[in-house]
Amino acid sequence: MLYDLKAKIEKNQQLSASVYYLELSMPKIPAKLKPGHFVHIRLMHTNDPLLRRPLSVNRIVERKLKNKIIRNIGIVYKIVGKGTNLLKEMAAGEQVDVLGPLGNGFELACLKPKQPIILVSGGMGIAPLVFLAQTLSKAIPEKQITAFLGMDTKKNLILADNLKKLGCAVHISTDDGSQGFKGYVSELLEKKLLKLKPNELNPYIYACGPKPMLKAVGMVAAKFNLSGQVSLDEMMGCGIGACLGCVIKTVDLKKQQPFVYKRICKDGPVFGINEILWEE
Amino acid sequence: MQTSVRLGKLKLKNPVTVASGTFGYAQEFKELVDLNALGAIITKTITLNPRLGNPVPRLAETSSGMLNAIGLQNEGLDNFISIKLPLLQRIKTKIIVSVSANSAEEFIHCVQALEKVNVEAVELNLSCPNIKYAKLKSSKGKARIFAQDENDTFSLINAVAKKTNLVLIAKLSPNVTDITGIAMAAEKAGAHALSLVNTFSAMAIDINTLKPRLANVNGGLSGPAIKPIAVKMVYDVAQAVNIPVLGMGGIMNSDDAVEFILAGATAIGVGTANFVQPNVSMEIIKGIEQYCKKNNIKDINKLIGMFRV
Numbered sequence: 001m002l003y004d005l006k007a008k009i010e011k012n013q014q015l016s017a018s019v020y021y022l023e024l025s026m027p028k029i030p031a032k033l034k035p036g037h038f039v040h041i042r043l044m045h046t047n048d049p050l051l052r053r054p055l056s057v058n059r060i061v062e063r064k065l066k067n068k069i070i071r072n073i074g075i076v077y078k079i080v081g082k083g084t085n086l087l088k089e090m091a092a093g094e095q096v097d098v099l100g101p102l103g104n105g106f107e108l109a110c111l112k113p114k115q116p117i118i119l120v121s122g123g124m125g126i127a128p129l130v131f132l133a134q135t136l137s138k139a140i141p142e143k144q145i146t147a148f149l150g151m152d153t154k155k156n157l158i159l160a161d162n163l164k165k166l167g168c169a170v171h172i173s174t175d176d177g178s179q180g181f182k183g184y185v186s187e188l189l190e191k192k193l194l195k196l197k198p199n200e201l202n203p204y205i206y207a208c209g210p211k212p213m214l215k216a217v218g219m220v221a222a223k224f225n226l227s228g229q230v231s232l233d234e235m236m237g238c239g240i241g242a243c244l245g246c247v248i249k250t251v252d253l254k255k256q257q258p259f260v261y262k263r264i265c266k267d268g269p270v271f272g273i274n275e276i277l278w279e280e
Numbered sequence: 281m282q283t284s285v286r287l288g289k290l291k292l293k294n295p296v297t298v299a300s301g302t303f304g305y306a307q308e309f310k311e312l313v314d315l316n317a318l319g320a321i322i323t324k325t326i327t328l329n330p331r332l333g334n335p336v337p338r339l340a341e342t343s344s345g346m347l348n349a350i351g352l353q354n355e356g357l358d359n360f361i362s363i364k365l366p367l368l369q370r371i372k373t374k375i376i377v378s379v380s381a382n383s384a385e386e387f388i389h390c391v392q393a394l395e396k397v398n399v400e401a402v403e404l405n406l407s408c409p410n411i412k413y414a415k416l417k418s419s420k421g422k423a424r425i426f427a428q429d430e431n432d433t434f435s436l437i438n439a440v441a442k443k444t445n446l447v448l449i450a451k452l453s454p455n456v457t458d459i460t461g462i463a464m465a466a467e468k469a470g471a472h473a474l475s476l477v478n479t480f481s482a483m484a485i486d487i488n489t490l491k492p493r494l495a496n497v498n499g500g501l502s503g504p505a506i507k508p509i510a511v512k513m514v515y516d517v518a519q520a521v522n523i524p525v526l527g528m529g530g531i532m533n534s535d536d537a538v539e540f541i542l543a544g545a546t547a548i549g550v551g552t553a554n555f556v557q558p559n560v561s562m563e564i565i566k567g568i569e570q571y572c573k574k575n576n577i578k579d580i581n582k583l584i585g586m587f588r589v
Contacts, residue, residue, distance in 0.1 A: 002311040004558055042556060047504045047532060048344045050556060099312075099558065237339050237346070238555040240312075242304030242324075244353045245339035261332060261353065266308075 002240070003028050006044075007098040009090055010072055015158050019124070020088050022075040023061060024098060030071035032101050033057055035108075035132035036231055036270045039073065039100035040239035041087070049083040052099065054236045054265070056128035056208075059162075073098075076127040076159065102239050103269045106132055106206055106229055108139070115204050118228075119147040119168065120217050122185055122209025126159050128231055129208055133166045146203070147171065148192070150185025150213065154178035185209075186216035193224050202226055205273060208233075215278040228273040234264045241266030249277040281572060282579040285319070285546050287524050288472025290401045290447040292319040292374055292547055295580060296537065296565045299528050299549035300325055300378035300403060300451070301350065305364040306371060312558040317565060319547060320374040322475075323364070325405045327379070328386050330356035334410060340484045340493035345505030345530075346552060347482055349410040349496035352380055357390050361397055369398070376449060380405040382414045384439035391444045402446050404471075406433060407453035407478035409500045427453040427478075430465040441470030449526060452476040452517075454506075459513050460520035467521045475526040475549065476517060477510045502552040504530040511543050518544025518585055533560070534567020541568075544585040 007026035015021050029039065040052040059074040077084055090096070106128075111117070117136065119129045126149055136143050145168040151157045152175045160170050172180030173188040181188040196203075205228025207217045214230045221228055237243035247261035250271065259277050262268065283294040297320040303309060306321050315321065333353025340347040354360070360377075368375045377394055379402050381387040391402055406427035415423035418435035426432045427450070437450055450466040452459060454477035463474055479500025484493040492498075510529020518525050527545025530552070531537050537548045553560045568580070577583055 004312055049341060050344055050346060050503050050552070051341050052556065097557070235337065235339055235341075237348070238302075238308070238558070240308050240558065242308040243302065243339070243348070243555060244324075244333060244350050245348060247333070247336060247338070247353070257332075 001032065002100070002102070004097065004099045005029060006095045009092050009094050009096065011092060012088065012090055015076065016156050018079045019156070019158050020077055020079070021058075022077060022087070023072050024075065024096070025070065025072045026098055029098060029100050030060055030073050033060060033073065034101070034105040035135045036103060036105035036128055037101040038103050038269065039075070039098050040102055040236070042097040042099070043083065043086055044095065044097050046086070049086070051237060052239060053083045053087070054102070054239055056231070057131050058127045058159075059131050059134055076124070078124050099239060102265060104267065106231070106270050108136070110227070111204055112201065115201050116144045116146065118189070118203045118205045119145060119163070120185055120189055120205060120207040120209070121147070122150045122213035123152070125207070125209030125213070125231070125233070129206060130159055130162050130166070132206055133163055133168055137166045145169070148173070148185050148189050150174075150188070150209065152176065184213070184216060186213065186220050189217065190220045190223070193220065196224070204228055207231070207273070211278065214276070218273050218276070218278070221273050229270050230273050230276065231270045232264050232268055234269070236265050239265045249279070250275050251277060281569060282581070283569065285524075285580060287401070287449060287526060287547060288447045290374055290472075294319040294565055295541065295547040295568065296561055297322055297376070297526065297547055297549045298554060298561055299551035300405065302551040302554045305368060307367055309554070309558055313562060316372040318373045318561060320376050321368065321371065322376040322403055322549065323368065323378050324354060325352050325378040325380045325408065326354050326357055326360045326390070327352060328357050328381060328390055330354065330359065335495040337493065337495055340499070342484055342501065343505060345501050345503035347484055347494055347499035347501055348479070349494045349499035351410045351496065352408055357393055361393065365397060365399070374400060376401045376403050378403040378405050378451070380408060380411070383416070384436050387436060387440050388443045391440055391446060395444055395446050400447060401449060403449040403451050403475055404437060404440065405451045406436060407451050409453070409455060409479055409481045409498070410496055425453050425455060427451070427462055428456050430461055433462050434465040434469040437466055437469035437471050447472045449473045449475050451478055453478050454509065454513055454529070455481045460516050463517040463521050467523050471523060473524045473526055473546070474517060474521065475528070477506070477513050477529045480506055480509070502530065504532050506530045507536060511539055514540055514545050515543040515587070531564070532556070534564045534571060537564045537568055538571050538583070541580075541583050542585070542587040544587070546584055
């Protein structure tokens with residue numbers, strides 16, 4: 001079920017120079033959320049910006065209110081343009097309009113028993129992976145999760161501690177080498193995968209980040225014959241599959257056409273790691 | 281209160297429709313909107329053969345508006361009839377199928393196929409700004425948007441009108457010097473109603489990458505940014521023709537909708553606003569009724585063109 005509701009801002013805190021944590025309370029939607037879902041947020045009382053902003057769900061927060069547990073949605077967003085600049089100025093108690101839950105979310109049923117899990121993020125791609133780790137660590141406590149986090153520079157690194165607290169082994173890469181491995185997160189991933197022992201069960205990959213990074217992770221996955229899923233970030237119109245604005249080229253499983261456009265908002269944002277036809 | 285209006289012989293229970301391309305095939309909105317309450321649903325444009333549409337990015341946001349260059353992505357007439365249409369026809373409202381084609385023959389083929397499966401009305405999309413147009417025999421000069429040429433507009437509509445009993449609504453382009461000439465040509469050709477405006481041809485450039493913000497370079501501007509221009513075009517056309525006008529262009533709320541009706545629109549189309557607030561059409565239906573009650577208007581038809589200079 002899909003809802004379009006007014007949500008109350010509980011927190012809107014700065015995490016790093018350009019990244020904020022937004023916590024929203026609202027009925028109905030939090031209970032329906034699964035990792036990889038996103039919500040489409042509208043700033044009411046303005047036509048500029050006009051469109052909603054699709055933001056991934058970073059975590060579910062349980063808070064006690066008069067002996068009742070209520071669930072809020074945590075969102076981590078980066079200041080990019082007009083919309084996020086207005087959003088960051090909003091205070092606790094103010095309202096935004098939330099449309100959700102949207103998207104297909106990460107598929108967890110495909111995981112084999114005892115299969116190690118690898119999370120790979122580029123930049124803000126870490127945000128939905130925290131919710132995924134939160135869900136996985138609750139559902140399968142003995143799960144072995146390794147996270148590879150790519151960021152441009154150390155001071156922009158966010159949420160690594162949240163993943164550690166959830167029991168993930170965390171490896172970091174930065175473009176400038178200010179923390180961890182110097183280089184792309186896909187290169188760091190490849191380095192670690194080379195150390196896999198042949199008798200080990202192949203890990204399963206969940207990745208989120210910019211398209212070039214996901215493309216590179218997809219190539220590493222193919223090289224090691226690993227399965228996985230990638231979650232894409234895209235500017236959207238409606239968010240519910242009507243406008244066909246946020247499509248991406250995917251493999252035609254019927255093999256009738258060179259490619260098939262799928263809607264990132266509705267058919268995604270999560271796709272099989274080998275499903276996307278990456279543009280040059 | 282009497283809220284029903286007529287577009288030719290098509291009777292709508294209220295004047296609020298959803299514009300083509302902004303509401304998919306309605307199923308996308310079923311959890312958020314009481315589809316049965318709409319005056320009519322105008323489908324995403326279909327074409328005889330499936331179309332992949334334009335490359336991405338297809339959307340760009342601009343001040344109080346958005347650009348799109350989807351390029352009529354759709355699964356083609358046959359798939360529409362077998363998959364989408366049966367679901368649409370279960371909704372208790374009027375379904376207007378938007379059709380685009382490369383020639384009169386192709387338009388006739390699509391319209392006749394739709395007539396066979398009990399479609400009552402079609403919107404002839406003569407005005408998508410994001411596709412390549414064929415050069416027709418009737419046209420003078422180079423190939424361009426059909427609705428930019430009076431002769432093309434007349435010849436296409438007239439050819440279809442001779443071969444069908446369906447209600448024909450012609451969707452006009454605002455990208456013209458004088459829309460009233462085109463509107464009169466459409467009326468003379470046999471259109472039962474006119475739908476206007478389609479999006480305005482426009483573009484945006486990313487000053488950091490030095491690239492256009494749409495892969496198609498140009499696209500169609502919609503949203504509140506275009507509303508005052510659309511209102512004027514609806515007003516001008518309503519003065520010039522005797523067939524009803526379905527007015528649209530940046531309608532965000534019931535005040536906007538009433539403004540279009542006052543300018544002369546018999547019905548209105550909610551477009552880009554569906555992306556912003558999916559159930560906005562429901563609020564607009566209620567808001568128009570409240571406006572009429574407040575102003576003691578017992579029949580919505582009294583409101584049409586009530587604007588006085």
